[in-house]
Amino acid sequence: MISSSLNLQNLISEFANLPGLGRKSAGRLAYYIANAPKEKIESLLDAIKNVKDNVKRCKVCFCLSDDDVCNICSSDSRNKKQIMVVENERDMLAYENVGEYKGLYHILGGALSPLIGIGPNELKIKELMTRLSGDVDEVILATNSSVEGETTATYLAKIIKPLNIKVTRIASGVPVGGDIENIDEVTLLRAYTGRMEI
Amino acid sequence: MISSSLNLQNLISEFANLPGLGRKSAGRLAYYIANAPKEKIESLLDAIKNVKDNVKRCKVCFCLSDDDVCNICSSDSRNKKQIMVVENERDMLAYENVGEYKGLYHILGGALSPLIGIGPNELKIKELMTRLSGDVDEVILATNSSVEGETTATYLAKIIKPLNIKVTRIASGVPVGGDIENIDEVTLLRAYTGRMEI
Structure with a gap:
């Protein structure tokens, strides 16, 4: 038994399905909701809706x-x-x-990962190419430093x-404050090959 | 800026107000909600409602x-x-x-804590005494082993x-699997004075 109320039990299961919430935090949240004043929960429900x-x-x-074109894309002070x-x-x-x-910015919606079936058509790559037919000087590839992120950057x-x-491509190397002795070999190699004259 | 959408920013703040959720987990949840299929979120909303x-x-x-009397209190198989x-x-x-x-069981709704204004009238103590006027053999005090829990147990x-x-009163001592060298002095003293013949 996880609760003496089926409704509460159901809410705990719903919360436990959300990312980053285990059964314990889901339980804590559900009990909070059961005990909190109605107005507080209504404002949470409205925010979700x-x-x-x-x-x-x-x-x-x-x-x-909130709008068809976001406040960054529609701003006059940004370098288009x-x-x-x-x-x-x-x-971003x-x-x-x-x-x-x-x-x-341009949000791809993920990174190339053939193993789980994410190819170029699953990402907003066609849309990026359309934008590039306009007046663009530089494309900065800021995908993650993971295998998928690197593959995507190379492909683009x-x-x-x-x-x-x-x-x-954004630089990859020793993070600020990082101890060299604790950093993995691939990152150290990357930091070495990407060295810059000072 | 925490989001390019005011609605999303508002939801992140609502989540961050819930117990045990920091701004980072609140953000993760809010983005999940923005991206999740509508039916999933509707089932979450229904569960909360x-x-x-x-x-x-x-x-x-x-x-x-869910009922006026819970399934434990109304069960015939429990020792009343x-x-x-x-x-x-x-x-519980x-x-x-x-x-x-x-x-x-009897849920007090907290523990005595005069410093933050919780006295006997703030807890379900009067209601417990009413139950004890019936046919009761034993009351087991299972409040926490904190100062407030101990005070409440002594008072009751x-x-x-x-x-x-x-x-x-439930036993207090070295937890199962606990290393004596890592246990605080008060607990060790408690375990010693509460020793039992084996």
Whole structure:
């Protein structure tokens, strides 16, 4: 028995299906909901409904947005000749939080992974190529440093270069604050081959 | 900026207010909700609504229940002459999962804590005393081993004993699998004074 109430038991199962929540945290949340004031839970329900009803994908970069075109793509202060290609929106937000990059983004919706059936057609690659037929100076490949991310970057570089657009890849190496003795060999090799004159 | 959508930003804040969820897990959940199929989210919304609309407190033991009297209190196979007093329902379920105890429960709704204004009137103590006027052989005090839990147990023992009902307290000592060298002094002292002949 996980609860003396079937309704509660059902809610615990629903929560436990969400990403990052184990049975214990799901139970804690469900009990909180059972005991919390009704208005608090109604505002949570409204927030969930609003996201499902009103959030769509930006027509240009495919990030989640309240409008047809997101506030980055429609902003006059962004450099529209630079496009940073990322796997998903959380990666884009990580770069936005840094605050240095002032160009636009393109969200692929994942990375190439033939083993689980994700090929070029499953990602927003055709849409990226359409954007590149416009006035673009540089494409920055900011996919992850994983096997899938690297494969995707290599693939994109190969199909974009013939368009005579500058293609760059974000640097890979020892993270800031990282101890060399604790860093894996592949990263160390990458840091060595990617060394720059100072 | 935490999201390119205000609706999503709002949902992240709502999630971050729930117990045990930091901003990072709240973000992960909100993105999952934005991307998940509508039916999945509707079943989550229904589960939350069902808990708020249909779950009440059992009139006898005050655990969360779908009915006026919970399935433990209304079961014929439970020993109605034993009452285990616990702070909250999660403690009751922990004992139910053990499966050994066959009596009833009483949920206090917390523990005495004068510093934050929780006195006997804030807990279901009056209701416990009413139950004890019936045919009860033993009250098992299973409040936590914290200062508040111990205070509550001492207080309850003091007011129940004059009724000529047997009052017991769950044992406190070295947990099973615990290394004595890593256990705090108070627990070691407790284990020593509570030693039993084998």
